[in-house]
Amino acid sequence: MRALRLTAWGEPPTQTEVEQPVPHGAEVLVRVEATGLCHSDLHVIDAPPGALPYRLPFTLGHEVAGRTLALGPDADGVAVGDRVVLYGPWGCGACDRCAAGRDNYCDRRDTLAWHGAGLGRDGGMAECVLVPSARHLVPIGDLPADQAAPLSDAGLTSYHAVAGLRHALEEGTTTVVIGVGGLGHLAVQILRATTPSRVLAVDVREEALALADRSGADFGTLVRADTADVLRKRSGGTGADAVLDFVGTTQTLELAAGILRPGGELAVVGSGGGRLTVSKPGVLPPGFRLSLPFWGTHPELAEVVALAQSGAIHVETEQFPLSAAPEAIGRLRRGRVRGRAVLVPD
Structure with missing residues (x-):
């Protein structure tokens, strides 16, 4: 064969x-x-x-x-x-x-x-x-x-990552999906099917945002200098309750940490080789929780x-x-x- x-x-x-x-x-x-x-x-x-x-x-x-x-x-x-x-x-x-x-x-x-x-x-x-x-x-x-x-x-993998955050995704919450490719577009759909959370999508490609829209995202934006501000405003000004990073570069990790509200959840799924410095005191939001879901x-x-x-x-x-x-x-x-x-x- x-x-x-x-x-x-x-x-x-x-x-x-x-x-x-x-x-x-x-x-x-x-x-x-x-x-x-x-x-x-x-x-x-x-x-x-x-x-x-x-x-x-x-x-x-x-x-x-x-x-x-x-x-x-x-x-x-x-x-x-x-x-x-x-x-x-x-x-x-x-x-x-x-x-x-x-x-x-x-x-x-x-x-x-x-x-x-x-x-x-x-x-x-x-x-x-x-x-x-x-x-x-x-x-x-x-x-x-x-x-x-x-x-x-x-x-x-997307389902497992969402399942680990589901306890925090009640009515009125906001989840950000970074990277809307093979996994990310399914994560958007799984979030819509299994949680009441509002879903915001981020990518560097216009076609990926179109895919996010077809998958049911409430809002999508390209990565720009003001992306963190845009996402914070879209999440009611307080920041996101959870972020799913399907890229995992230093840039996306820093974006994720910058848009999380206090007590927020970050699930890093992508293997982009990025680094996020964890220090206390530091710039990470109080109560920040990090998970590395695998499959x-x-x-x-x-x-x-x-x-x-x-x-x-x-x-x-x-x-x-x-x-x-x-x-x-x-x-x-x-x-x-x-x-x-x-x-x-x-």
């Missing part, structure tokens, strides 16, 4: 032919229908030797939806022909957190040579993907694959799928055949993807 594999650190991935896996034990073979392309894939591709614990080569792709094709003799809880989305973070499977479906916070994460599908283990940028256990699968029914695949990271839990993925099935959230996608993966990767690098890029088998 064809697969897009990382064979050398810092080099473009290679389209190649590999043997189709045969499931053993509790494994499940899934025929891929769609795979999302994420900025995390770029981080993996660009990583220098030794930066990640993964062993080369492996197939990329951690946002995967498809149909079960074959089962190992010990596979349980799934049948051949089921349509599923993969829960992407794969932990040790033995600690208390993994047992509770919280592989994203696996206690042994730092000791593993992988972090999930397409992250040290073969992923979904191929015709088929081998899943270690059916516990990593969530049923999607008749949800289109191009909608389901991005839910496993773009949707799940999400298995139960939350089921909740995200249910939201999509109800029509409450919709992923804006651009589809590319698997053979056009280099073009899709190039467009993602240049910030020219609208919403989420999704690869489908040719």
